[in-house]
Amino acid sequence: MILTLGLLGALQTILIGGFAGYYLSNSLYEEIGRRALMVAKTVAATPAVIEGIRSQDIPALNRLARQLAETNEALFIVVGDRHAIRLAHPDPERIGFSMGDDDGDYGRPALVEGRAYVAMAKGNLGESMRGKAPVVDPRTGDIIGIVSVGYSVTQVEATIRRYKFVLYGVVGLMLMVTVLSAIVIAGRFKRAIFGLEPEEIARLFQEREATLQSVREGIIAINRDGIITTANRAAYETLDLPAEPPLTGRPILEVLPESQLLSVLTSGQPDFDGEIWLRGRQMVVNRLPVRQGDDIIGVVASFRLRNELDLVSRQLTRIQQYADTLRSQTHEYSNKLHTIAGLIQLGASQEALNLIGSEISDHQALLHLLLEAVPDPVIAGCLLGKYNRAREMGLRLDIDPDSQMIDIPDALPRDQLVSVLGNLIDNALEATREQTGAGGRVMLSMTDLGEELIFEVEDQGPGVPEHARRAIFEKGVSTKGEAHGIGLHLVQQFLNRWGGSVTVDNLPEGGSRFTLYLPKHPEGEPHHGTDSTSDR
CATH class of the missing domain: 3.30.565.10 (Histidine kinase-like ATPase, C-terminal domain)
Known part of the structure; x- marks a missing residue:
């Protein structure tokens, strides 16, 4: 039970933890992507950026890009013109070169289709999640440039690892609680079944059934509700009851209205060698309450026809009489023979x-x-x-x-x-x-x-x-x-x-x-x- 519950709990916990980790990673990547896209759209709509692209004011665009990157905790903010030529970049040496060197798409969806999008690419600053948005001139409505905002994947992975550490810590704690719970449950269960294993219980049940059926005395047991739970073959034969329907599961008073088992269930007092009449037959009955702690949970009765006991008693009496006769005769004649032998020896x-x-x-x-x-x-x-x-x-x-x-x-x-x-x-x-x-x-x-x-x-x-x-x-x-x-x-x-x-x-x-x-x-x-x- 410990292994079963432990493995089941471990499997459930690992599956839940793995799914949660996978979902957390995807969620964080999506969240970073949405953040990058939102910042890109905001920067692209900033009047100073629009004016800087329109006037090709590279120094002003670089100062503004650095300020906005620091404010939004971005890895970089790159600004390009309508031909995807960099006007602002953290690395001055890359200014004036095409943005296609990093991502290969040259910002085509933004510059040609006019839509903002998210992409992951690896540049000279490392792999990053990038949000790209077109810069539109509000006076003419033309696309005059592009803004690319990047967040480092390394930062994302660090955040994921931090969350996963907490998540897997909780998963491990849940696993420990599951195993401990399994140990406690199994221990209490084992104490309730007297320390027996399931195979031993099955074997004892089979032995009990074989013992009940081999006993010549009739045996009937009832539970606390007066329902018959056990009846051996001798009970059917002694009471002259048909084998069908079976006695088990039926109220005792339905089968034997004159039975006194319910009184023993109420009083809790055993009754030994009682002589009663059941179904027109005189029987000798023993009734014993079954207890679980202080509670009476049932009664077991064994019974046998009185004439069978009388026959056994008479047979024992005759055997005893024969034994007494042989013993007394042996003892008496031994003494007589010794006496006669002594008289002969004395002449x-x-x-x-x-x-x-x-x-x-x-x-x-x-x-x-x-x-x-x-x-x-x-x-x-x-x-x-x-x-x-x-x-x-x-x-x-x-x-x-x-x-x-x-x-x-x-x-x-x-x-x-x-x-x-x-x-x-x-x-x-x-x-x-x-x-x-x-x-x-x-x-x-x-x-x-x-x-x-x-x-x-x-x-x-x-x-x-x-x-x-x-x-x-x-x-x-x-x-x-x-x-x-x-x-x-x-x-x-x-x-x-x-x-x-x-x-x-x-x-x-x-x-x-x-x-x-x-x-x-x-x-x-x-x-x-x-x-x-x-x-x-």
């Missing part, structure tokens, strides 16, 4: 056999119970993993031998049920270990009799205060401090969608009981956003 073979038999007996009993009471492999695998985790923590997870969970409706998503049940058991194990340390016990009972599936989880923890029994199901609320409060919130969301409920009671002997009720055949569609926690 206590019977004790080693008893330990192996006890281990086999406990797992055989658990496996037998799960095979009969919980034939669903996903739920049974979850319970087996929690059983091993409890043992790793130094606790016991006892499953009521009278439990039965066979009649599970096909529509009930197993991964969500496992996530809910796993969260309740994990909370119970942590609460028990915190209260009792090693040796504590968590009790699980299940039944599918009647129209509901019922799960009861009892722990030996500190219990849940009455005032907190509803709040603990809200996101971010937990009795365990920060970085908690997600598990029970997921439980509540699942219950809201399935139409179930959960109760929390404190046990007389200490600890708490969480009872989960899930209808086998929920009425209507699962409802959204309501608190189904109830006391039964």
Whole structure:
């Protein structure tokens, strides 16, 4: 930008300066020519000059010519008769000779045609701009002589150089101002674009477009007037909008009347992980104002279908459960193997056999119970993993031998049920270990009799205060401090969608009981956003 503006300014300044210099030179030459012609006409009309030519008074004509030349700052004033013979000249030696020696035209236009004219010629006094006028006898009207007034071209050029010096000084100053202005403008412009060059801006724009289109979340941005400026492909797909006409350039309320982006534009407060309904779909939305200094110039929103997030959450939960199961089993069996190896090395073979038999007996009993009471492999695998985790923590997870969970409706998503049940058991194990340390016990009972599936989880923890029994199901609320409060919130969301409920009671002997009720055949569609926690 500096080079472009500088070169453009320099070119304009040089062209203007060159034209001005050329025009000034021509104007000065024309002005000197007009002055010479005017003086020549004035001298030719002077009575003393007319009388001197008529009487051939050469001394008087020379004195008068010198006086008039000095008065008009002329290089010379030459007076000739009707034959162009010099009667007055600054150089006395040239008096009596023809004027044609200097200009070659012998003053013919003035002497023959009777007209005044301007000519440039070089004589013994140097090159000069000459004005020539005929001398007319007023009594007879005849042309009786000629007057030539000359101004030195050297004087003209000196004057032109003086004017050009001032002119070119101004041109140079203008050029400097132009370059400095270009530097200032380019600097401010570069600061406004974070020091990036145009090529870098173009590359970043292409990268931004590629990034926007590759993101799976829908993204919509509006300016301060509520007009959509950006919308990626995922936005069209998530909102089920046609590709034509494009969203950009349209008011946000025309496309999404229920949008709250304008409220964020007004308040300037960001909104994260908000759950809303757009075009009949439940979504999780993040809205962030775009600021330029202290001004809010727009809002950017990213959104995604809620069920996609739930699917990701469930997959992560299952992966975590599998990882916990493998880790606990590895740790537990490693300890058992080390113990058995030590007993064999000590020669206590019977004790080693008893330990192996006890281990086999406990797992055989658990496996037998799960095979009969919980034939669903996903739920049974979850319970087996929690059983091993409890043992790793130094606790016991006892499953009521009278439990039965066979009649599970096909529509009930197993991964969500496992996530809910796993969260309740994990909370119970942590609460028990915190209260009792090693040796504590968590009790699980299940039944599918009647129209509901019922799960009861009892722990030996500190219990849940009455005032907190509803709040603990809200996101971010937990009795365990920060970085908690997600598990029970997921439980509540699942219950809201399935139409179930959960109760929390404190046990007389200490600890708490969480009872989960899930209808086998929920009425209507699962409802959204309501608190189904109830006391039964």
